[in-house]
Every structure is written in structure tokens, then in C-alpha cells.
Amino acid sequence: xxxxxxxxxxxxxxxxxxxxxxxxxxxxxxxxxxxxxxxxxxxxxxxxxxxxxxxxxxxxxxxxxxxxxxxxxxxxxxxxxxxxxxxxxxxxxxxxxxxxxxxxxxxxxxxxxxxxxxxxxxxxxxxxxxxxxxxxxxxxxxxxxxxxxxxxxxxxxxxxxxxxxxxxxxxxxxxxxxxxxxxxxxxxxxxxxxxxxxxxxxxxxxxxxxxxxxxxxxxxxxxxxxxxxxxxxxxxxxxxxxxxxxxxxxxxxxxxxxxxxxxxxxxxxxxxxxxxxxxxxxxxxxxxxxxxxxxxxxxxxxxxxxxxxxxxxxxxxxxxxxxxxxxxxxxxxxxxxxxxxxxxxxxxxxxxxxxxxxxxxxxxxxxxxxxxxxxxxxxxxxxxxxxxxxxxxxxxxxxxxxxxxxxxxxxxxxxxxxxxxxxxxxxxxxxxxxxxxxxxxxxxxxxxxxxxxxxxxxxxxxxxxxxxxxxxxxxxxxxxxxxxxxxxx
Amino acid sequence: xxxxxxxxxxxxxxxxxxxxxxxxxxxxxxxxxxxxxxxxxxxxxxxxxxxxxxxxxxxxxxxxxxxxxxxxxxx
Numbered sequence: 052x053x054x055x056x057x058x059x060x061x062x063x064x065x066x067x068x069x070x071x072x073x074x075x076x077x078x079x080x081x082x083x084x085x086x087x088x089x090x091x092x093x094x095x096x097x098x099x100x101x102x103x104x105x106x107x108x109x110x111x112x113x114x115x116x117x118x119x120x121x122x123x124x125x126x127x128x129x130x131x132x133x134x135x136x137x138x139x140x141x142x143x144x145x146x147x148x149x150x151x152x153x154x155x156x157x158x159x160x161x162x163x164x165x166x167x168x169x170x171x172x173x174x175x176x177x178x179x180x181x182x183x184x185x186x187x188x189x190x191x192x193x194x195x196x197x198x199x200x201x202x203x204x205x206x207x208x209x210x211x212x213x214x215x216x217x218x219x220x221x222x223x224x225x226x227x228x229x230x231x232x233x234x235x236x237x238x239x240x241x242x243x244x245x246x247x248x249x250x251x252x253x254x255x256x257x258x259x260x261x262x263x264x265x266x267x268x269x270x271x272x273x274x275x276x277x278x279x280x281x282x283x284x285x286x287x288x289x290x291x292x293x294x295x296x297x298x299x300x301x302x303x304x305x306x307x308x309x310x311x312x313x314x315x316x317x318x319x320x321x322x323x324x325x326x327x328x329x330x331x332x333x334x335x336x337x338x339x340x341x342x343x344x345x346x347x348x349x350x351x352x353x354x355x356x357x358x359x360x361x362x363x364x365x366x367x368x369x370x371x372x373x374x375x376x377x378x379x380x381x382x383x384x385x386x387x388x389x390x391x392x393x394x395x396x397x398x399x400x401x402x403x404x405x406x407x408x409x410x411x412x413x414x415x416x417x418x419x420x421x422x423x424x425x426x427x428x429x430x431x432x433x434x435x436x437x438x439x440x441x442x443x444x445x446x447x448x449x450x451x452x453x454x455x456x457x458x459x460x461x462x463x464x465x466x467x468x469x470x471x472x473x474x475x476x477x478x479x480x481x482x483x484x485x486x487x488x489x490x491x492x493x494x495x496x497x498x499x500x501x502x503x504x505x506x507x508x509x510x511x512x513x514x515x516x517x518x519x520x521x522x523x524x525x526x527x528x529x530x531x532x533x534x535x536x537x538x539x540x
Numbered sequence: 541x542x543x544x545x546x547x548x549x550x551x552x553x554x555x556x557x558x559x560x561x562x563x564x565x566x567x568x569x570x571x572x573x574x575x576x577x578x579x580x581x582x583x584x585x586x587x588x589x590x591x592x593x594x595x596x597x598x599x600x601x602x603x604x605x606x607x608x609x610x611x612x613x614x615x
Contacts, residue, residue, distance in 0.1 A: 404575055404576070404577035406553075485553050
């Protein structure tokens with residue numbers, strides 16, 4: 052059984068658009084010639100013998116600890132968002148002793164990201180190889196693959212795992228655990244709680260998950276793409292790994308690209324690739340880098356930068372999990388930000404006071420800031436909301452309608468104090484949660500306040516200069532406000 | 541004999557219910573935000589407030605407040 056194409060789509064909106072397609076040509080990349088991990092969408096590598104012919108046998112090292120030096124020399128960092136050096140987590144878990152457990156993290160709660168689900172369906176054996184090799188490296192006797200795939204794909208993956216076991220490929224038992232479709236379900240302590248049988252909510256640490264995670268055992272948590280890279284480093288060595296990317300940030304990364312025309316591309320490129328060669332910036336009004344915990348940048352700034360933390364960090368952005376989005380030039384960045392901020396507020400686990408109180412207020416203030424009428428692009432075509440247009444028609448005279456409309460617009464202009472509120476609340480939630488959800492949300496929101504400064508000025512005068520206020524990026528289940536305990540399992 | 545290590549106030553934000561007792565007992569180092577949750581001074585507890593700080597930790601109704609080594613980091 053093979054996965055249906057529909058299971059490639061992330062939960063929620065724009066499902067047809069988010070199916071991975073061949074990315075842009077890699078010729079613009081600095082070093083890498085072709086993708087390392089990602090096969091073409093119509094040529095998934097499912098068959099074990101085909102996988103082994105393509106990549107070579109599974110190179111077990113024979114004892115724990117032995118792979119760690121290679122991973123260190125390769126300079127591999129986590130591809131789940133935090134870019135933490137992989138060898139340090141391996142060493143930390145190994146040093147704990149006990150009965151460690153290895154978790155491949157494919158929760159991918161970010162609605163704008165499709166790379167982990169796609170890699171799981173297109174090249175599952177690279178991930179499963181990575182779990183085996185990481186398990187050997189830290190001396191783990193158990194592996195878990197944590198994903199938010201649908202039931203059919205989960206059964207299909209279980210079948211592959213059984214095949215590997217009977218073929219004598221796997222030495223460590225691996226089981227699948229389903230992550231709920233929540234933004235923060237892949238956060239390390241939330242993951243540890245879910246795999247231990249609890250809800251996928253973050254816990255207050257210390258101690259670290261590497262010391263005490265699943266069932267209280269030392270737990271290695273690595274993103275599934277990271278594990279796939281690790282399996283190739285074990286095969287081909289650190290020098291090969293460094294033939295792509297930059298000296299400080301070696302290797303490739305799989306990116307989900309949201310193009311201004313609504314296309315969603317999945318592409319694997321070398322770190323250090325120019326953003327301008329990945330996104331169609333000519334049609335972009337602004338660029339979102341690193342997803343919903345990432346940062347908005349003006350298009351002109353993004354055009355100067357590359358896909359690397361060295362290039363992005365000075366501008367308050369980071370590669371993260373490789374989500375890059377070019378907002379079409381006719382869209383309102385504030386409306387987009389308000390919609391995503393509301394989604395992030397709803398996705399809070401609601402456990403910590405500052406996050407529970409601050410995020411909804413930030414989202415509401417952004418909604419106020421965003422909700423002003425659009426300036427008609429052509430006077431003959433009213434771009435005011437439909438209700439106002441109907442009211443205008445039913446008014447006694449045109450003059451009355453215009454006067455009423457002007458008055459309404461004036462009264463609807465947001466109070467400028469809203470900006471001071473936003474900055475104060477941002478400061479109040481930052482670094483005060485058990486997890487980094489409030490911090491990531493603040494990074495995203497404050498980057499919008501910087502990048503859309505000019506549009507904010509227009510909104511404070513009661514006018515939106517964008518022609519199209521339709522949401523552009525996906526936000527999954529924003530509509531559902533109420534949350535139950537079952538949502539976290 | 542090594543000097544007593546510097547300690548810092550920390551709060552478990554999941555356990556904290558915003559009772560506000562801590563800010564009343566230790567206003568020198570704790571204030572409340574506009575929703576009633578504690579804002580802790582980002583500095584080691586000075587020696588002259590050590591006893592008062594330990595008392596405040598004990599009296600937190602949610603057992604959310606604690607003293608941690610000032611150089612301790614977290615995930």
C-alpha cells in the first residue's frame with residue numbers, strides 16, 4: 052500500500068495547493084547539485100532493496116558513541132527549527148546512561164510547513180535508518196516515530212517498519228505515536244508527555260528532556276529530516292556532508308516555499324542559497340522567514356539575504372524549519388499578521404498566565420489595527436466591505452451615504468495607543484512561558500510592527516492600502532475556538 | 541570553604557495561579573504584571589533579603605516559586 056497523495060497535505064486550508072511539487076532548479080545554489088534526501092514527488096523510495104541500492108547498506112558502527120565524532124565533524128544542526136548542534140544532544144543523552152529512548156520528531160505542527168510529512172512519505176527509510184543509527188549512538192533500545200500523519204499513512208509506515216524488522220535491517224524496535232494537530236505538539240517536553248501517554252502539552256523544565264523525557268528516561272529528540280541527514284553522514288562521512296552549504300552552516304535543508312501566486316513548492320537546497328533564487332520576490336510585498344514563530348522582512352531586505360542564520364540573524368530572522376513565504380504585493384500584511392496571531396493565541400496550551408492573558412490581547416489589538424476599510428484602487432469599484440456597500444445603496448441620498456461612510460471610517464480608525472499596548476504586552480509575555488510559544492509569537496508580531504510600519508501609519512489614518520484582504524497563508528483550524536482535552540491527544 | 545552560591549528567584553509558570561502573595565511579601569524583588577502574575581528581578585537575591593526570599597518561597601499558595609542557582613540555565 053502506498054500513501055494517497057492527499058495525505059501529503061498538511062491539516063487544514065488550501066489542501067490542493069500544498070501538495071509538494073518539484074522545486075525550482077537547484078542551479079542557483081552555491082554548491083549542491085541535486086537533492087540528497089528528497090526524491091521527486093512521483094518517485095518515492097518505498098522499496099527497501101531500492102532504498103539500499105540507492106544509498107548503500109545501513110552502516111552500524113558496532114558500539115555506542117562511535118558515530119558522534121562524525122556528526123560533530125559534519126556540523127549537522129537540527130532541522131526542526133532550533134538549529135541546535137546534533138552531536139551535543141547525542142553526547143548529552145549518551146552521558147546520562149540508563150535506558151535512553153530515541154524519538155524521530157515529525158509532528159510538524161506548523162500549518163505552513165509540509166517538509167516533514169512529505170519526507171516521511173517520499174523517503175521514509177532514510178528517517179528510519181537515522182533512528183537506528185542514532186539509537187546505536189546513544190545506546191537506546193527503543194525508538195519512536197512521532198508523526199501527525201493520517202491513519203492510512205500510519206498503518207502504511209507500520210508495515211514498512213515490520214518489513215525492515217523481518218529483513219534484519221533494524222536492531223532497535225520502533226513504534227509509531229500520533230501527534231495531535233497542534234502547533235506546539237512537537238515541542239520537546241510536549242512530545243515527551245504525549246509519548247508517555249499524557250497530553251501533548253509542554254511541561255516546565257528542568258530537568259531537560261535529554262536527561263528525563265519519555266517515561267522519565269533520557270530522551271533524544273531529533274527532527275525527522277535531521278535523522279535522514281544523520282543516516283547519510285554515517286554512510287558518506289562528514290567531508291561529503293560539507294560539500295554543500297557554507298563552512299559554518301553545512302549541508303542542505305528542505306524548505307516549504309509559498310510563492311506569491313499561491314503555489315507551494317517543496318525544495319531541498321544548500322544552506323547559503325540566496326532567498327531571491329528560491330522565492331519570486333518581484334511579486335512580493337513582504338517575506339515571512341522561518342514560519343509563524345519567524346519574522347517578516349521587507350522584500351528589498353530579503354533580496355539581499357541567504358538561507359543561513361549568519362545572514363538572517365542580524366535582521367531578527369532565522370532559517371527555522373525552512374518555511375519561506377512571499378506575501379503577494381496586493382495583500383495587507385497587517386491582516387495576514389492578525390490572522391496568524393489569532394491562530395497562535397488559540398494554539399496556546401493556556402497553562403502559563405502571561406501567555407494565556409497576553410496572546411489573545413495581542414491578537415485582538417492586531418485585529419483592530421487590521422480592520423480598516425481598503426482604499427478603493429479604482430474609484431468606480433467600491434472596495435469597502437459588502438455590508439457598507441449595501442447600506443450605501445439603501446441610504447436615502449448619495450450625500451447622506453457618503454457622509455455616514457466618512458463618519459464610520461473616521462470612528463473606525465484604530466487608536467494610536469494600540470501600538471504602545473502591543474509593545475508592552477510583547478514585553479510581558481516574552482520569556483515567561485514554560486515553552487517558547489510566547490517568545491516565538493512575539494518575534495513574529497514585533498517583526499510585523501517593524502516591516503509593516505508604513506501600512507500601520509495608513510491604518511491609523513483609517514485606510515488600508517492593500518487591494519486584497521483575503522488570508523494568504525494557512526492556519527488550520529483557526530475557526531474552532533473551543534478546545535477540549537482530547538485536542539491534545 | 542567556598543562562598544555560598546548566589547541564588548535567583550524563579551517561578552514555574554504552569555503552577556503559578558497569580559495569587560500575588562509573593563509580591564506582597566517581597567516587593568523588593570517581585571512586582572505583578574497587569575494580569576496579576578509575578579515579574580521577578582533578574583538578579584541574584586542579595587544576602588540581606590535571603591531569609592525573606594526563602595520565606596516567600598515557602599508561602600506561595602501554588603508552590604510555584606523557588607530559588608535556583610543564579611548561573612543555572614534552562615532549555
